[in-house]
Amino acid sequence: MFLSTFEKQLDAKRRIVVPQEFRAAAGPAAAGFDGVFCFPCIEADCLEGGGHALLQRYQALMEEMPFGDPLRSALEFTVLGQMRQLAFDTAGRIVLPEALCEQFGLTDWVAVVGLGDRFQIWSQASYRTYKEQQRETARDGLAAHRAAQRARIAPA
16 A cells, blocks of 8 residues: 655656655556556646556546546546556656646655555645645544434434
8 A cells, every 4th residue: 555645856857766665555567567657636736646556446447437438538538648657767766757747846845645555746835735625624524424423323
């Protein structure tokens, strides 16, 4: 699993050291590819990435929809069409594509956030803002969820 958050610095060539834990979570090299897959995140303004399991998960989701379905086409275009295979070098680094760095303002320091079967790469400023929004959403959502649970089990 991809867990925790790491702040990493991009070098002049847009290389970033992928945390050892993330390299292990990406899984064993398959079909001669030892690295991660990255693409523009659908849910937020950042990069999303993961190993072969994430790619297979998206493919399975898309295959649930009939060929030609507008949502399937949009997912194929967004995920598969913009996906990059980023191989690890001998130091465990990947090179982020220039276009994706420009799209999400990834210039100097970035936050690499583990989310279980995937991870996200954020600009530092965007990450800090989003982190607070997500914490508030989680806090409010959990309180509402617990209230709904109590209401279900309370005697009428």
